[in-house]
Amino acid sequence: MKRLWDISPLVAPDAPIFPGDEPYALRWTARLSPDCPVNLSALSMSPHVGAHADAPLHYADGVASAAEVDLHPYLGPCRVIHAIGCGALIRIEHLAHAAADLPERVLVRCMQRADTVWNPNFTAYAPETVAWLAERGVRLIGLDTPSVDPASSKTLDSHQQLLRLDLRVLENLVLDDVPEGDYELIALPLKLAGACASPVRAVLRSL
Template identity: 60%
Template sequence: MRQLWDISAPVHPGSPVYPGDVAYTQRWCARLPDDGPVNLSAITLSPHVGTHADAPLHYAVDGAAVGLLALEPFIGPCRVIHVMACGPFIEWQHLAHALVDLPPRVLVRTYHQAPTQWDACLTAFAPDTLERLADAGVLLVGTDSASVDLADSALLPCHQVLWRRGLRVLENLLLDAVPEGDYELIALPLRLTQADASPVRAVLRSLA
């Protein structure tokens, strides 16, 4: 059997959230054995909690909702690239050691260990890096950071590159245990037909 890496951040009431966003909460609607034959719960959360796929609707007025996106970018060959301690931006030169025969999906690890609370100093992509990845045929970019843009960015230039170039994106990946290299990515968003993002259960599978 091919090896699997679960690269999904655990979701629970303490999961980091963007300041002011809706944190994860859960309440029980029915409990065994007193309330019937099954346990039933209700959850509330922003679709950006934990590992998630942003939809164009998140950053463009006329962008598509996440449930309307084609699934092909979210499944297939990918490369994990390590750029820890690269500074505030992931520049093209930080990826240069791993760009030969690039597959159409690129996941970037920026943390030695994923944060357990909101990181206001997260590492973002440089917009030009995303432009050049799109030029290289990349369909999807992913990061273990909470955003492709700086945490305090108002203009969101990287999200605008995603929109203009038709790139798909995964954020809040958990890449702590994943070596650099090539894998198969499986990270399908839910079919939420009106949502600006979706949680994903992101998995890497070895190629052999």
């Protein structure tokens, strides 16, 4: 059987989130009892908690929501490239060693261990790296930190590159145990009407 790597963090009340985001919360609306045959729960959370796919609507108006994005970029051949300890930004030189015959999906492992508490000093993508990947046919990029832009950014230059180049993105992945190499990615967003992002259960499968 093909091996699966679950690259999604646990979604829980203490999951690290951007300051101001809505944390995950669960409440019970019904519980098993002599008068009730089921447990029923209700959830509230930002769609950016845990592993998630930003929709273009997250960084522009009048563009696709999570329910409207093409699903093709989120499913198919993928390369995991290690750039562990590369610093504040993923630059072209951090990826060049694995750039031959890139598939349409590239995930970058920046960390030995994904953060389990909020850390504003995470690694993001340099915008020129996003453009360089797009020039090589990449349609989706991802990483094991909260955002493709630094936490302090007000211009979101890498997100704007995604918009300009029509790329998709996965953030908050867990690549701790994933060797560098090629896989099949499965990380479909939910069909959430009007949402700026969607949680995903991201997995990699051996080829």
